[in-house]
Amino acid sequence: MKQNRIYDAALAAFRRNGVKATNMGELAVQLHISKRTLYELCHDKQTLLRRCICREVGRETIWLEKVMRRHSASPLRLIVRIYLHTIRYANSFNPVFFSELAGDTYFRIVWTGYYRLLSQKYGLLLRLCRQSDLCLPDCADRVLIDFLCQRFIEISTGAIAPDKAVPELSGFIVRSVLSGNCTKKGSLELFKI
DSSP: HHHHHHHHHHHHHHHHHHHTTTOHHHHHHHHOOOHHHHHHHHHHHHHHHHHHHHHHHHHHHHHHHHHOOTTTTHHHHHHHHHHHHHHHHTTOOOTHHHHHTTTTTHHHHHHHHHHHHHHHHHHHHHHHHTTTTTTTTTTTTTHHHHHHHHHHHHHHTSOOOOTTTTTHHHHHHHHHHTTTTBBBHHHHHHHTO
């Protein structure tokens, strides 16, 4: 329980301040524990950061799997929901967080694993769209998957800074791009969202 509290507080600090500006002493004070106790539990800031990243990606993976099990929802609705969630999620970090981690191999491996899972889920949903006559038979899966993942990749690699206004605009954009690959039935479904 104590470690979960530490990871939650640390991730909030990393997300808000970035990695370099997060201070272990201030984190210990916030948690009402000694700095020594914090270091005994986490060894150093790098170890704490890696545990937070692993835990956070695990949470996002669980969320993604839970959303994918919603069989009653249209695959188009699920695509839009997942897309908007990932954009909001990536935008919730301080822009320096991702740029500070750009050279961290561990972060790149974990984040790439999540990106691949996201790509697989989009691919599955697009296949379900075609099977349900929501997307055109010649719908370009790879192009759409790349589009759906691109903004998330750009933010999480530090290539572009998060923008709090983007999620609302992104909803319109993703629906517009998907509608170009939808059947009439799919377009009606897509804009009911």
